[in-house]
Amino acid sequence: MDIQQYQEQLAILKKMAYHYYVLNEPMATDEEYDMLYHQILAFEQRNPNLIDPSSPTQRVGDTPLESFSKKQHLERMWSLDDVFSTKEAEEWIKRIYKNYPQASFTCSPKFDGASLNLLYQGGMLVAATTRGDGIIGELVTQNAKTIQSIPLQIPYKNEIEIRGEVVITKEDFELINQERLSRNESLFANPRNAAAGSLRQLDSKITAKRKLRFMPWGIGAGISQISNHNQGFYEAMEQIYEFGFIRIPFLSHCKNIDEIEQIYHHLLKMRNEYPIMLDGMVIMLDDFRMQQHLGWTIKSPRFACAYKFPAIEKSSKILSVTLQVGRSGIITPVAELEPVEIEGAMIARATLHNFSEIERKDIRIGDRVIIIRSGDVIPKIIKPLIALRDGSEIPIQKPDVCPVCGGELLVEEIFIKCQNLRCKARVLESIIHFASKKALNIDGLGEKNVIQLFENHLIHNILDLYSLTYEDLIALEGWKEKRAKNLLNAIENTKGIELWRLVNALGIEHIGEGMSKKLTSVYGLDIFHLTHDEILALNGFGEEIANSLVEFNRTNKSLIEKMLEILNPKVEVVEIDANSPFYQKTIVLTGTLSQPRDEIAKILEKKGAKMTSSVSKNTDFVIYGENAGSKLDKAKALGICLLDEEQMRAML
Known part of the structure; x- marks a missing residue:
């Protein structure tokens, strides 16, 4: 490899990294990336004087630091005033309207992480500084360079400070804490704590392992040059994304209070599903000239606030x-x-x-x-x-x-x-599970009602539910005619249900909804007579499941026979299409589709698909409809194959 080839191959490697870490759309396999990375690394080791400082090989420092130096920000990193309710948010917005009745706002998610200030000069990253007291922070440039979503070089030559939040996903936070537990190390209290601790490691090799992300939310020094005071904050952020930074989700340009409230409540609803911790929403007056006119208080800008979520x-x-x-x-x-x-x-x-x-x-x-x-x-x-x-x-x-x-x-x-099958707690929990939504779905038979029926000696096991009478129920405290008849109807409606629901309702250890569906679709009623080897022959079924099912069938033969006689469950033995592109693939559905998700799931299961509700690295396809939320975002981040409904049906 000569210098020209090095530069050409380096450009390809940087493009691969950008597609993987920023766009979440890999353009090469991990193996292809690694091969090219090591070819470039070998050239650089032979020619250290020719190393491009923006090369991905330069992200991890060689030796740990003894301590962090201090550095002053070119422009102060201000704190934001908090508002905690709709009333407080409306009062803050109305204060803006007193000066600027036609004002519009940029709303963005407030990520719960560690704030970081990146300084670029001549297009190169020259410094990364923690927020500190807002004026002076700790210089963590070596660690920041290990974060793949921070560009080492940007296509902008003027001096500029890019501000953002260093975050870690909830999933990666859990993995880090599991590793720390195994090493008897103290745990991080939350993802924010983990992100801040990882960013401040004296050994950047440790930081590099922590899968940190940089989510840009603002500009410090250089904002006047990038905006020329002719565009708003929303447009300026669009330009920042063109520099190679991650595009933050849910960034919105809002024209009034109603639109701001709508975005806030959408974010609040997404909060638990979104893979990164969110603790609120930032409301920013969009116009830079208006921002300068309103100015700052001693500690915060008058033109922005943090609309906080309730604490969790x-x-x-x-x-x-x-x-x-x-x-x-x-x-x-x-x-x-x-x-x-x-x-x-x-x-x-x-x-x-x-x-x-x-x-x-x-x-x-x-x-x-x-x-x-x-x-x-x-x-x-x-x-x-x-x-x-x-x-x-x-x-x-x-x-x-x-x-x-x-x-x-x-x-x-x-x-x-507890080994006692007649233990009161075990019996109660088994009845509650039997009536639950994913089992027999007996409406009106929740935990309180089960306990009341049990304490009054009307039920002692799941079979007793089918012996309940109107006279039994109406005699109980708090029960009237409608309530009693509704429960009896709900119990009666369980007759003729799908077989998989009965199997799931029986509470066989290690066999949940997915396993129940798979077993019954292949074997039907023969599920209760399977041998150990027949169970192991099914893909995804191991020793624990086989032992559990065989033992349950042996010890509960009488119960199973009576339940089958009472319920006469519907048996749907499905011929699996082994030639389907979805055969033995793990699939997640998200968003609004043309049919209920349960119906589409049944179609895919007949093609041999394994349906699951959460996205992970083991997911093969995410099929999405309108208003798909955090599951789609996570799938993009993991590089999982995405299909809209039209593409799915074409493959079917």
Whole structure:
């Protein structure tokens, strides 16, 4: 390779990196990228005086730093004033309207990460500085260069500061904490904490492993030159994206309060599904001349504010620990907390998962702990605040017997299980699961009603549901004619349901909705007579599933026969099309399609597809319709094959 070939191949490598890390549209395989990378690296090692400073090989420094130097920003990085409600946001906007009645605004997501200021001179990245106190920050240029979404070179020769947020996805945050647990290292409390900690590593090789992303949100020095005061902030950001930065999602130009509120509530709705933590929305007066006229207070601009989301991370104190017994007998420790409000809900309990988790995190009764809540999922404890301990904290002990029935316990790897099949807790949980939406979907038979029926000795197992009478129900406290008839009708409507629903409802260990569908579509009613080897012959079925199903069929033969007699389930044995392009492919549906997703899922399952609800690196296709949200964004980030409905049907 000569110098001309080096420059040509380097241009191709940089284009590959841009497509992969910024556009989320890979133009080459990992192998092709790696081969070209090492060819260029070999040339540079032979010719160190010819190395292009913007080469991707220059992203990781050779030696760790001893400490970070300080650097002053050319333009101050201001804090934003916060507003926390619709009323406060409207009051802030109306203050702008007093000066500029025709003002418009740029709204953008407020990412929860670590702020970073990038300085470019002559088109080259010359410095990267943390926010610090807004005037002076720490110089982390060596680490910033490891972040693939930060261009080392931009097609703009004037001096300019690009501001943005260094973030990490929720999925990568979980992986980092799992690795730290395995090494007995302290855990990061949240993705923001992980991003900031990763950015400030003295060894840039560690930073390079953390999969950080840079999301641009503003401009410091050089804004007057790039805008010439003839365009707004929204247009200026469009120009920044042309420099090679990631295009941030949901950036919107809003003309009035109603449009701002609409974007805010859309972001709030997307918050839990979006792969990166969002903690609000930034509202920015769009016109640069108006911004200069309004100016700044001592600490913040008058022309921008942060419209914050309700907090989902809080701290609380563990008062005690309750042991819950599930339908499979697994005992789950649950922390009873000092009540704390998160997203408008009072949280007084949080799962501790299992006793191995408690030991690894060293969680004790009396600890103050960090809690997070995502959507409707039960809150979970991330870590204890060990520095706040005063010596009164009590270690959490493993149980010796079942806390409900006093029965024998089995320790199975990280799980502790009650062995008593007649344990009240196991029976209740099995009935609740039997009636749940993805099982028999018995409307009106939630947890409270199941407990009431059980406590009044009307049901002792799932079979008893089909012996309930109108007279039984109407005699219960709080039950009237309509409620009783509705429940009896809902139970009656389970007769003739799909076989897979019954299999899922039976609560066979290791066999959920997907496995139930696959087994019944291939074997029909023969599922209850399968041998160990016949189960293993199915793709995706291992020893644990085979052992579990064979044992369940053996010990519950009488129950299965009675349920089949009562329900007479509908059997749909599907002939799988092994020649389909979707055969044995993992597929996620998202957005609004021309048919309900369940119907499209059935079509794809007949082609041998494996349907799942979440996007991961193992997903083969994401099929999307209108208003597709975070699942589509995540699929793009992972480079997964995307199909619209028309393309899907063409392949079918």
